[in-house]
Structure formats: structure tokens, C-alpha cells
Amino acid sequence: MLGGLLSMILVTVGGFITMMLLIRTAMRWMRVSFVNQLGQFVLATTNWIVLPAQRLFPSMGRLDLSALIPAWGIQVLLTVLTVVLVGASFGNPVTALGGVLAVGALDVVKSALYLLMFAVIVGAVLSWVNPHSPLAPALNVLTRPFLAPFRRVIPPISGIDLSPLVLLLVVQIALYVLQHLRGAFFMLIIS
Template sequence: MTSLYFLGKTILTLCLYVLILRLWMQTARVNFYNPFTQFIVKITQPVIGPLRKVIPSIKRMDTATWVLLYFVAVMKIVFIYYYSMINQPIWSNEYLLYAIAAIAHAFGYLLFWLLLFRAISSWVSRGQSGADELLAQLTEPLISPIRRIVPPIGMIDISFMIFVFILMFLNMFAIDIVGYLWLIL
């Protein structure tokens, strides 16, 4: 049972990551000719394409992707409560609110991993690959305000570390607010 729980939770979390990336890439207006960007669009298009015919966009907001993201988050919450040892009903209206926490949790962890990959790739490829360009387009709007306050010290840019500390603080704060649910997401 543990292996099925791990597999289901991992698949649902990866789906959340992919949908968040698609929305984030649209918002950041990244280079859509990048192979990784094309990959994200191609794997989500079979579901989002037909959904857009039913749920139209509102101005520049991709409501079909937002609805799908929220639906996957609700599925993850239901799955976690169904397979975990918590004595909860299979469905509760609270799960609709918990889905927002699941999206925030996935976004925070995705942001952490993207920052980590960007830092490691800056040591290895030094901005020469398409992945570096994409990571910079996604994370630079979040890092640049910190860089303006705390400029690089010589050759060392500590803005990433400061942002990761902020993410860690927000994670601890979410544990204080949401409690056990945040830990099992």
C-alpha cells in the first residue's frame, strides 16, 4: 500500500508542477521556442486544448489551465486523505480549501528546485544552454529585487541564498498555520 501511495502522490505532484510551469511560463512570457517549453506545452495540450473550448480565457488569464490545476490539487488532497492513516471522510468541503494549500506547496517546492538547478547550472554551463535561459526567465523576476537590495559580494551572488531562506521561512510559517496537512503534501 505504501508503494501505491508514493506512486499516486508523486504522479499528482508532477502533474501540479507541469501545470504550474505552464501557467508560470505564460505569465513570464518565456521563449516558447525553447525545447523544454515546447515539451511542457505538448504534454499538457491534449487536456488543456479541449478544455479551452469549454472554459474560455478571461482577458489574458488562462482559466482552463487554472481550473485543471485546481482540479488536480483537489484530486491530490482526496488521494492523500483516502490513502493516509487519517480518519477523514473520502470527501469533505474542506478539501476545496486544502487544494489551495496544495497548489501553494507545489509552487514553493517547484521554485526551490528551479533556483537550485539555476545555481548549479551557473557553475557548470555558465548560461550557455537553453535551460539556463529558461531558468533565468522564470526566476530572475523574483531574484532581482533582492539583488537590488543586496548586491553581489565580489564574484559571489547571495541573492539566491536569501531567497531560499525566505522560502524556508514561508514553509515553516505554513506548517504553523496549516499544520499536519502541509507536511504530508
């Protein structure tokens, strides 16, 4: 019971840090200004890990490797700690290492998909409740590339854009597939 509780706390804290690192990566990739409340919060919560990582992992164009690689490293570490805390044993070292690295990468993708879902939902709610919110422009820039293909195919019905609903369905399908892949790779770790 104590191992499960500790695992839950570590996964929650690690997941939060991973999300902040992914937001930082996405904001840099899409050239969203950090001169707003969201940007300042992301910088304040991630500078402690990103600034030292910049010496090891320089950026490649707009891709911020100093934020993305630590996010993956945190997920790899969380996977190892989860296996240890639940009392499972590692199997073959080579396949276990490959499984841990793959599960970490899948968890980063899963976190990015959850982040996209959150941004789409909050953006849709803000468009109805407070379209002039300071957060609205950043969310719009972050979600626009994902909504654009659906907006080209699905016309608005009575002025209501249904593309966020279709995108959320596609993301849910992707999360379902990722969960099954994660389970398969997790079996490599403990078998």
C-alpha cells in the same frame, strides 16, 4: 501498507502533472517562449488536459486558467484520495469540502514554491557550469522577478550574487508556514 504505497504513487504522478501545469502557467504569465526543449516538453505533457480545459476556463490576459484550475483540481482530488486510502473518515461535509478545497489550493502554492526553489538552484548551477545552456534563458526569465528585490538590497560580494540564497531561505520559511496551515485545514477534513 498497500494504501500508503498507492497513495505515494498517486501523489508522485499527480505532483508531476501539477508541476508541469504550473510551469506552463508561469511560462505564459512571464511570456517565455515555448519554442525550446523545456517549452516543448511542458506542452507535450500538459496538452491532454489543457486543451479541453480551454473551452471551460478561458485565459484572463496572461493568466492561463486552463492550466491553473486543473492543477488545483488534481491537488483537490489527491487530497480526497489520500484521506480515503489511509482509511480516515470525512467529518462534517461542509467543513470537509472547505478543507479539501483549501488544502488543494495550499498544495498548489506549495508546488509553486518548490518549483521556484528548483528553478533558482538549477539556474545558479548553470550560471557557474554552463551559462550558455539552452535552458538558462528560460530559467533566468522565470526567476528574475523573484530575485530582483533581493538583488536591489544585497550587493554582490566579490562578484558572487547571494540573492538566490536569501530567496531560498524566504521560500523555506513560506513552506514551513504553509505546512502548518495545511495541517490545520486537513484537520477540518477529518474532524
